Amino acid sequence: MKLGRIVSYIVLVIVFFLMPLLLRHNAYYLHVFILCGINVIMAISLRAITTTGQISFGHAGFMSVGAYTSALLVMKLGLSTYAALILGAAAAMAVAAAIAYPITRVRTIYLAMLTLFFGELIRLVFTEWRGLTGGTSGIIGIPPLGTISIPGLATIDFSTKLPYSFFILVLALITILFFYGIERSYVGMTFKSIAQDESLAASIGTNVANFKALVFCISCFFAGLAGGFYAHYNAVLAPDTFGLFPSLYILVYVIVGGRRKFAGAIIGAIVLTLIPEVFRVVKEYQPFVFVALLFLVIFLLRGGLVTLPEQVKIQMEKIHVRKNENA
Amino acid sequence: MESLVQSIANGLMMGFIYVLVALGLSLVFSIMRIVQFAHGEIYMLGAYGVYFLCVKLGVPVFAAFVISAIVLALVGIVLERFFFRPFRGDVENSIIVSIGLILLLQTVASVFFGAQGKYIPEFLPGIMSIGSIRLPWERMLAVFAGITITILLFIFIRKTKTGQAMVAVSQDRDGAALQGINVNHISAISMAIGCALAAMAGALMGAIFQIDPAMGGFAMEKGIAVIILGGLGSIVGAVAGGIIIGLIDGIVPVFASTTIAYIIGFALIIIILIIRPKGLLGYE
């Protein structure tokens, strides 16, 4: 990667790390920041699933598995929150593994429906399993993330939103680096080859089912991680938080952001989390703003938000040409 | 034993409403090749249409039912023309359009009518009793309507020119166009019929249960489940699928709970999607 690019990315990271500090006196802004972080993780992991040509309409369901598992491991078994976070993510991955292989043969429209039902199934199971999950009332009083003491330096106590902001930032960064690494690697190329032509990929030795299943499971691991974080951050969990709509929203972040480029998922998640919050004017009418933005983008920018710079350039060139013609 | 028979009866009655939703969805899908996720919202608006006309404007219930269906058929034509046609063939953006419409329509209903549940009067109040089995007339109406509409649809598709044109388009869009069939008109008509069916199903359902802006999601899930079970593009399949799912939803709660009934339904669908995605009787 060129030096200029690396420098600009580092600057970007620094800016993002400064933001919580700038926002630290406004709990609401910090909350929105944290939501963005969670949604970025969900969007990037969902996008990874789409790089092999698959789709998931139930991604929030896997997030809920991570959330409930992490909360329950801490509250019922007394595990440390960090261990619980990882195990929660692992549990989400395990649930994903249950269907990962069978679904590799299922065609896209059917896969959409299948994952939709599976996400709903997870929600219904959590609703029904009252003994464990508190049913529709959910769980309350989930402990916050454990205190981190770095000897001699600082003690990070998760009693306010600020530490959570940094923690989600770190998680999001790890997610971004991980998936971006895959994206640019030979494995990422292989994923894209599978999305383009499975038969051709198979004919030169690609184990298509393996790759599809693997990316599905890994992606759900990160969804579970985001879920676990959410559980300890929010202190309260209910099955309805993770229903069909959240799954659809994440899909919207990915597609409206722009599926082709990696940054699309990030941009989609951030912009589409921020805009509704910015327009939190009249709560009832807020979805109209989201919908308006959504339709605006897909009618005008077929490739998603991430293609905005390109499109602007193209339009500018057109204007330039017209100007020259008229001169 | 009696509660079992009652629950079978309940299940069958629900099942036919599911059939109506599924028929509309199946029609739209096989002609327009998109899963119109906002179909459930049309169903919801059908119910609210009757509420608005009947409760707010005092229109007689039966007329409200018909007017609501017609209005939503027209809405469907507008949606097809301006929201779905521009994205034909663009899978990703079609999904986004559907999701956007779900949000839009649900919010419109919330804003206009409020998020609380409302009631619409029954078309046929009263209960018929056979022994200790209670068969509310309203629910029987749903069954009757479901059967009648299915038969009418069947005849329409088999016997009319337009119906046959629809079959042609569902099998081979380009081939049909080459034969001089105006594919855009057919898409519009299918959407209109599909939405009318959804609206009617919503109105029938609304007369039995409460209506609220979020009722569309339930209909959508049942509709898709029925189609998967019975097979896309098959009318007989939709009826069979609707009855089966209706029976599950009617019987299982007696032994376990409604949630478990839904879980079984979904698990069944997931397994079918994995093993035989085209459904029991489906073709494409």
Next chain:
Amino acid sequence: MRMLETKGLTKHFKGLRALNNIALSVGANEIVGVIGPNGSGKTTLFNLITGFLKPTSGEVVFESKHITGKGPHAIAQLGIARTFQLDRLFHEFTVLQNVAVASRLHSRIGFWEAVFNMPDYRTKYHDTWDYAQKILQFVGLDDKRDVMARNLSHGHQKMLGVAIALSANPKLLLLDEPCAGMNPKELNLALELISKIKERGISVVLIEHNMKAVMNVCSRIVVLNFGTEIANGSPDEVQKNEDVIQAYLGVTRHAA
């Protein structure tokens, strides 16, 4: 033991007997042609050998191993590669990327070493691109390496298809109508390429309609008609075979 042998290979579809009791045999360093009218089962034969279809009965043995019923990727890993009758390419990739991504059997890059960018991976990755370039040079597409696959001319797309199959490092290459739709110049280049492939020690099975190509390049020809083998021999023998002439050429020829 021959490199590839099929025994009693049969494939029925619903009501259609696509392939009947085929015994194909390919030795090391051979170019075998498979010809026959349209619908005679040639591509079905390829699909059965390479695992895209499962036979109704019969077996396929490659290098003394039973490969019947294995999946396409496993068969590729064992050393059989193929091209497709209806062009298959990675349209969103450049020519070089197409070949590079197809070189996975050569590079042996593992999933996790790539994900975590290990040093081993970096060398292998670098090497893959060099390897891909060499394949392109061999095939004659090196000057087009940065062109998007979908922008290539028809003839070049066919060559790219061959290049992709070659990157899988096969011992046996199945070419399905590689010369279809080519002009005479392209045809000659294609035939040269096929000879070069043989010189590299790779055996080739060639489905072709272009008779000049087949007769020139193949040491042995198998003729199929309605899924059954009707002749098997040298180009001369096959050309003079009455059944073949009847079924395929449709003209009775007098001895020249």
